[in-house]
Amino acid sequence: MSVVADTIFPVRYEQLEELAKQKMAKEVFDYVQSGAGAEETLRANRQAFEQWKIVPRFLKDVSKLSTKVKVNGTEFDAPILLAPIGMQGIVHNEGELATARAAAKENLPFVASTVSSYSMEEVAAESSGDKWFQLYYPDDPDLLKSLVGRAERAGFSAIVVTVDTGMLGYRERDRSNGYSPFLLGKGGANYKGDSVFSERMNRSSSFLEEMKKVFYKPSLCWQDITYLRSITTLPIYLKGILSAEDARTAADSGIQGIVVSNHGGRQLDGCLASLDALSSIKKEVGDELTILFDSGIRRGSDIVKALALGADAVFVGRPYLYGLATDGESGVQSVLKQLKEDLFISLSLAGVASIKELDENWIQQA
Numbered sequence: 001m002s003v004v005a006d007t008i009f010p011v012r013y014e015q016l017e018e019l020a021k022q023k024m025a026k027e028v029f030d031y032v033q034s035g036a037g038a039e040e041t042l043r044a045n046r047q048a049f050e051q052w053k054i055v056p057r058f059l060k061d062v063s064k065l066s067t068k069v070k071v072n073g074t075e076f077d078a079p080i081l082l083a084p085i086g087m088q089g090i091v092h093n094e095g096e097l098a099t100a101r102a103a104a105k106e107n108l109p110f111v112a113s114t115v116s117s118y119s120m121e122e123v124a125a126e127s128s129g130d131k132w133f134q135l136y137y138p139d140d141p142d143l144l145k146s147l148v149g150r151a152e153r154a155g156f157s158a159i160v161v162t163v164d165t166g167m168l169g170y171r172e173r174d175r176s177n178g179y180s181p182f183l184l185g186k187g188g189a190n191y192k193g194d195s196v197f198s199e200r201m202n203r204s205s206s207f208l209e210e211m212k213k214v215f216y217k218p219s220l221c222w223q224d225i226t227y228l229r230s231i232t233t234l235p236i237y238l239k240g241i242l243s244a245e246d247a248r249t250a251a252d253s254g255i256q257g258i259v260v261s262n263h264g265g266r267q268l269d270g271c272l273a274s275l276d277a278l279s280s281i282k283k284e285v286g287d288e289l290t291i292l293f294d295s296g297i298r299r300g301s302d303i304v305k306a307l308a309l310g311a312d313a314v315f316v317g318r319p320y321l322y323g324l325a326t327d328g329e330s331g332v333q334s335v336l337k338q339l340k341e342d343l344f345i346s347l348s349l350a351g352v353a354s355i356k357e358l359d360e361n362w363i364q365q366a
């Protein structure tokens, strides 16, 4: 256990969130914790986990259980990835640098956001761990090529295209607080150092005006994914898929996988819980695509449920960000260590001898 300002690092997620809250300005905490609209989807994500129950099997030899899995061709300590979270500098001055170091120490991949507080080259230089690049597909084909080329050269091993953010969700708490880290320019590091973006800047009056022009691409559609496929050899994952129909089109687009996600309830309020989308997607494309999952993972038993319903691995978001806010790199590492141990114990107690055998026979609706 690490000691955080006279306090033992919290074991319980609820305590960690409370401690992180004390470390952040109110508007920053609200930005991190909140969902869009009435937060119906934010709540649904958690309710869905509570509505599925694990059916354990006993008197099975689980003494050889390992949580190690191969994802995107590389073996990791556990089926856990650190979700792309933009602008981590708002919760800790070392931001993504600290997160990347912690992920590498725990042998888990870190997915760096397009709107990071540090550039992808700075993040890449910080740790030798496996890193993926999350792409907000820009509304400028030259900038697209430039960002993807930089990710390739910096050694990122996959591109994760977020498809659920053609525009920002209607986030009521942020609007009430009048707070937008985006408009404060907090996520600009990857743009500031970019040659294509710099050229645009030379022709423009303000950094933010240019950001606003290229950042959102409400016209993003399947042809753009086909185009991206043609300009990079990196594996591509689409983040934000919630229907079997979209998963089918994704599989037919020659990409590597999808992330079943509703962006942690931050985009379309009123949409279904990610967990409730998994099973039908697994049936549709389980044999063709790697299926990753996020939105609502807080504990090891949540990961067991997501894997049982068809995920190959999960992304974790807010938990590690609260670790970062609380105690920097060491806080992120504590969160990851706890999740790994909790997952190992939960799998063992469920009678899972090998992660490969975990399927929907292990789960039923409450």
Ligand SMILES: Cc1cc2nc3c(=O)[nH]c(=O)nc-3n(C[C@H](O)[C@H](O)[C@H](O)COP(=O)(O)O)c2cc1C
Pocket: 031, 032, 033, 083, 084, 085, 086, 087, 113, 114, 115, 134, 162, 239, 261, 262, 263, 264, 265, 266, 294, 295, 296, 297, 315, 316, 317, 318, 319
């Ligand atoms: C503060 C914050 C910032 C985020 N920034 C991004 C981002 O830049 N790109 C992205 O694809 N997803 C972003 N997400 C969504 C996460 O990648 C992930 O989908 C979500 O946090 C998962 O839900 P969880 O927090 O319940 O684990 C962000 C989430 C939070 C909480």
